[in-house]
Amino acid sequence: MHTLAQLTFEPQLWYFPFEELPEGLWTSVLVGITCGVLGCFVVLRRMALIGDALSHAILPGVVIAFLVTNNTGVWGLLLGALLAGLLTAVLINLVSHKSRTKEDSAIGIVFTALFALGLILISNLPRGTHFDLQCFVFGIPDAVNKEEMYLMGAIAAIVIGIIILLYHPLKLVSFDPLVATSMGVPVLFFHYLLMGMISATVVAGLKTTGVILVVAMVITPASAAYQLTDRFSRMLILAGFFGGLSALLGMIFAFILNAPSGPSMVLVATAIFAISMLLSPSHGYVFEKLRKLRLKRHIDGEDVLKAVYKLEQNQETATKDRIGELARLPLERLPKLFHSLSREQLLNFTEAAATLTETGRHRAIELVRSHRLWESYLAQHANIPPGDLHPHAEELEHAHELADEVDKTLGHPKHDPHGSEIPR
Amino acid sequence: MRILHPDNTSPAQADKTSTAIHLRDVTVSYQEKPALRSVSMDVPQGEIIGVVGPNGAGKSSLVKTMLGLIQQDAGEILYFGKPIQECRQLVSYVPQTGAVDWDFPVTVLDVVMMGHFGRLGWLGRPGKKHKKAAIDALETVGMAPYRNRHIRQLSGGQQQRVFLARALCQKAEILFLDEPFGGVDASTEKAIFSLMDNLAADGHTLVVVNHDLSVLDRYDQLLLLNQHVIAYGPPREVATEENLRKTYGGHLSLLDKAEIAIKDHLR
Numbered sequence: 001m002h003t004l005a006q007l008t009f010e011p012q013l014w015y016f017p018f019e020e021l022p023e024g025l026w027t028s029v030l031v032g033i034t035c036g037v038l039g040c041f042v043v044l045r046r047m048a049l050i051g052d053a054l055s056h057a058i059l060p061g062v063v064i065a066f067l068v069t070n071n072t073g074v075w076g077l078l079l080g081a082l083l084a085g086l087l088t089a090v091l092i093n094l095v096s097h098k099s100r101t102k103e104d105s106a107i108g109i110v111f112t113a114l115f116a117l118g119l120i121l122i123s124n125l126p127r128g129t130h131f132d133l134q135c136f137v138f139g140i141p142d143a144v145n146k147e148e149m150y151l152m153g154a155i156a157a158i159v160i161g162i163i164i165l166l167y168h169p170l171k172l173v174s175f176d177p178l179v180a181t182s183m184g185v186p187v188l189f190f191h192y193l194l195m196g197m198i199s200a201t202v203v204a205g206l207k208t209t210g211v212i213l214v215v216a217m218v219i220t221p222a223s224a225a226y227q228l229t230d231r232f233s234r235m236l237i238l239a240g241f242f243g244g245l246s247a248l249l250g251m252i253f254a255f256i257l258n259a260p261s262g263p264s265m266v267l268v269a270t271a272i273f274a275i276s277m278l279l280s281p282s283h284g285y286v287f288e289k290l291r292k293l294r295l296k297r298h299i300d301g302e303d304v305l306k307a308v309y310k311l312e313q314n315q316e317t318a319t320k321d322r323i324g325e326l327a328r329l330p331l332e333r334l335p336k337l338f339h340s341l342s343r344e345q346l347l348n349f350t351e352a353a354a355t356l357t358e359t360g361r362h363r364a365i366e367l368v369r370s371h372r373l374w375e376s377y378l379a380q381h382a383n384i385p386p387g388d389l390h391p392h393a394e395e396l397e398h399a400h401e402l403a404d405e406v407d408k409t410l411g412h413p414k415h416d417p418h419g420s421e422i423p424r
Numbered sequence: 425m426r427i428l429h430p431d432n433t434s435p436a437q438a439d440k441t442s443t444a445i446h447l448r449d450v451t452v453s454y455q456e457k458p459a460l461r462s463v464s465m466d467v468p469q470g471e472i473i474g475v476v477g478p479n480g481a482g483k484s485s486l487v488k489t490m491l492g493l494i495q496q497d498a499g500e501i502l503y504f505g506k507p508i509q510e511c512r513q514l515v516s517y518v519p520q521t522g523a524v525d526w527d528f529p530v531t532v533l534d535v536v537m538m539g540h541f542g543r544l545g546w547l548g549r550p551g552k553k554h555k556k557a558a559i560d561a562l563e564t565v566g567m568a569p570y571r572n573r574h575i576r577q578l579s580g581g582q583q584q585r586v587f588l589a590r591a592l593c594q595k596a597e598i599l600f601l602d603e604p605f606g607g608v609d610a611s612t613e614k615a616i617f618s619l620m621d622n623l624a625a626d627g628h629t630l631v632v633v634n635h636d637l638s639v640l641d642r643y644d645q646l647l648l649l650n651q652h653v654i655a656y657g658p659p660r661e662v663a664t665e666e667n668l669r670k671t672y673g674g675h676l677s678l679l680d681k682a683e684i685a686i687k688d689h690l691r
Contacts, residue, residue: 044528169546172538176524182491183542183594232529282574343468358459 024144024208027152028247028265032217034156036243037163038201039222040236041194045174049094049104051218054195055112055202057088059118059136061202067125067424078151078203085199088114089192139210139262152204159197163236167191169220171232199350208247209262220269221246225285242272297340299398302367303327304337305346308354309364318354369423370400372416377406379417386417443504444469444629445490446600450499452482452489459485461652462499467645469597472620472630474643474659478672481650483633487600490631491517503598514541516596521583522672526575532586533571536561541592561592565619583610588619599623601632605639617642637668 042051061084062077069076088110096106122133134140134354163170173180173190181187185271202214209217221242224236250265257264307326311318324331338354346360356364374396375389384392407413416422445467452460458575460482467473475483488494490501492508503511516539536558540550562568565585578586584604591599601620605613617639620630624644632643640646646662648654648671655662655671 044525046525060656165547168538168541168544168549171530171534172541175528175530175535176519178493178519178523179538179590180517180541181493181516182512183514185541226529230529230531230576232534235529 005198007270008168023146023149024261025248025251027149027205028208028251028261029244030152030156031201031208032221032247032265034152034159034201034243035205035214035217036221036225036239036241036246037160037236038194038198039218039220039243040225040232040239041170041174042198042218043222043226048215048219049107050195051198052090052215053092053107054085054088054198055214057111057114058084058120058199058203059115060084061087061118062136063118063121063125067121075151078200081203082196083198084114086192086196088199089195093188093191094264094409108375124341136206137210137212138260139208139213140204144207148204148207153308155200155204159201160240162193162197166193168232170194200237209265213266215263216266216269217243217246220273224273227273227276227280230282242269246272261386297337300327300333301337301341301346302331302363302398303329304334304341304354305356305360306346306362306367306371308356309361312356312361318350319352320354323354326420365423366400366403367397370403370406371397372422373403373406373410373413374399374418375416375418376410376413376422380410389417399419439526442469443467444471444501445631446500446505447490448500450486450489450501451497452485452494453497454485458651460489460496463649463653464499465647465656466655467629467631469629470624470627471644472624472632472638472642473647475631475633475647476635476637476640476671477649477651477654479635481671483649484602484634486649487511487517487631487633489600491515491600513594514597516591516594516599518584518587518591518599518601518604520606521580521587522606523602526578526583530575531560531571532562532567532573532578532590535575535586536571536589536593539590542594558589558593561589562586564592564622565589566615579609579612581609582617583617584608584612585619588616592623597627598629599631601630603633604635605633605636613639 039051040421042048058081061080061082063080064084065076065080068080069194091110092103092106095101095110096103101109118360119133126387132140146390169180169185170190172183173187177187179197198218202211202218205214205217222239224242225238228238229235246269247265250268251261253268254261254264276284278285279287304323304327307323308318311324316322320331320334323329324334329337338347338349341360342349346363348355348357369394374393378384378389378396379386413422443466445465447466448464450460450463451458463486464472475486477483485494489496490508492512501508508515523647533555534659537550537554539558540554540562541548544550544554555582559568559571562571565588567582567585567589570582570586575583575586588599588601588604608616620632624630640663641659643659645657646659647656648662650671650673655667
């Protein structure tokens with residue numbers, strides 16, 4: 001009887017095989033791309049656990065195929081894995097729908113059972129056969145041969161072709177399965193189609209990362225893409241790109257650092273995910289900061305325009321000092337603001353003074369009008385005493401696109417609460 | 425329990441062309457437990473039907489059965505005289521807004537475009553005219569300015585209107601709305617009702633599932649359901665205290681009872 005102690009740690013097996021570079025490298029990149037694209041469906045349909053389950057549960061299929069064909073021919077293994085993957089999906093569906101077991105528990109029960117069955121089968125392989133469990137679990141990219149590379153290429157082409165052809169139904173089924181069913185779409189068929197594609201990709205990519213880490217190639221690049229875009233098509237493309245990039249960079253780092261390739265691909269994917277979290281346009285830290293900065297600069301710029309306008313109205317020269325004083329801005333910030341305003345052709349400036357362009361004057365009048373309208377609005381609708389109006393209006397005036405609406409609500413007043421005329 | 429027909433004619437006598445939905449003795453059970461017993465009703469085209477009953481009364485089961493998502497054990501469901509399998513495109517489902525993931529990477533327009541899928545088929549690609557139809561549908565529900573927004577940015581009432589636009593995009597004649605007023609404020613509820621009135625005036629037939637007792641009089645017909653049909657007919661005739669008590673049984677809260685009592689006083 002064999003024991004699991006055979007799963008010994010033999011790091012030398014993992015070292016990057018320079019002479020086998022092309023096959024292992026290209027197969028890994030293909031696996032990365034395909035897993036990344038398929039991962040979008042896994043992530044959006046919240047099936048991350050199923051990805052893990054599929055990769056483990058194909059073991060008995062692989063072993064049985066090995067027993068039947070008596071060699072490690074890729075086509076037999078692929079067929080075994082496909083059947084085992086689909087069986088897993090069907091069993092999970094049966095257990096969760098025909099009993100009160102919830103889906104996550106059903107997944108756990110089914111895949112551990114199948115993995116255990118696979119281990120028992122391995123231990124009963126006839127004497128003299130060599131089934132490399134370690135390769136299955138951890139992956140050995142130097143064992144990738146030409147035939148397997150072509151197989152992975154074919155699988156990648158088929159998977160991506162199916163996703164392009166069935167893009168619209170796949171999107172509908174993933175977003176709203178209930179309505180899809182009511183439209184007569186065979187939702188369960190699409191579910192099994194996805195399961196089948198994931199199983200095929202995982203088994204073809206087994207030698208690159210192994211079953212434990214292949215889940216990362218499915219979930220992590222797709223999750224990174226999910227952070228960065230609000231469009232489904234862009235998410236698919238980005239996830240494929242991130243997956244391929246993780247595989248490529250992972251292999252290169254593995255070579256440079258003399259490290260195992262599967263784990264380094266996973267760590268590159270994780271790094272991409274971490275960066276995408278920071279850079280996410282909607283939730284990310286960097287864009288949040290940028291947005292705030294840009295808004296501040298926009299508001300400061302408008303304050304400068306208003307200050308110059310007021311000085312011009314008083315027939316004063318708009319020197320830096322006076323502008324800083326009126327706009328309540330530190331002097332060292334002014335040159336930058338002047339530059340960006342003159343780029344927008346709102347302001348001309350020399351060392352001595354600044355003058356408004358025609359557009360700049362329009363914008364300033366708009367601001368003054370907005371300010372005075374908001375003051376009137378606050379006085380009427382928020383019961384703020386006239387003396388306290390200014391600071392509130394100073395903020396609200398930057399919402400000048402609403403000025404017309406305020407004007408209409410107030411019934412087109414001629415003067416603000418302080419008696420100044422509201423420009424038209 | 426006697427089954428009431430709106431005008432006391434039997435389904436067979438009703439004018440087939442104006443009967444949008446015909447149900448006869450529909451019975452459904454879940455794992456041997458009956459969920460619906462012998463439900464019959466005829467819905468005239470262009471009317472808004474309220475399906476009202478407590479939780480577990482079988483409202484969702486009824487809708488899912490009518491949509492062909494659940495197989496009935498017995499009985500007959502016909503739309504303009506045809507079974508659902510022959511006229512899927514005539515019927516559209518507006519699910520509860522909680523049923524989908526609003527973080528899914530699609531825009532408002534994308535969601536409405538999904539309504540075309542039933543007619544486009546598996547390999548069909550939507551073109552310019554489909555996009556125009558989708559924008560028209562958004563126009564109808566007053567959501568056209570939001571078409572390029574991500575769906576995450578919508579309020580509950582806006583989500584509901586986007587779902588309605590998708591149903592319109594399906595060019596369906598019969599719309600099923602599942603709890604359209606869940607998590608929606610009073611003014612939005614009013615807006616959705618006036619939208620439904622417009623759709624009904626255009627000849628659409630709407631089946632609205634609702635557990636709220638406050639808007640019963642807005643429907644053309646009311647189906648009081650608790651596993652079987654308690655009553656079916658115009659709200660004025662059907663929404664009596666006795667019928668509602670039968671429908672809600674012990675589930676009727678004191679507030680609901682007070683509401684019914686006040687309405688009875690006003691009558």
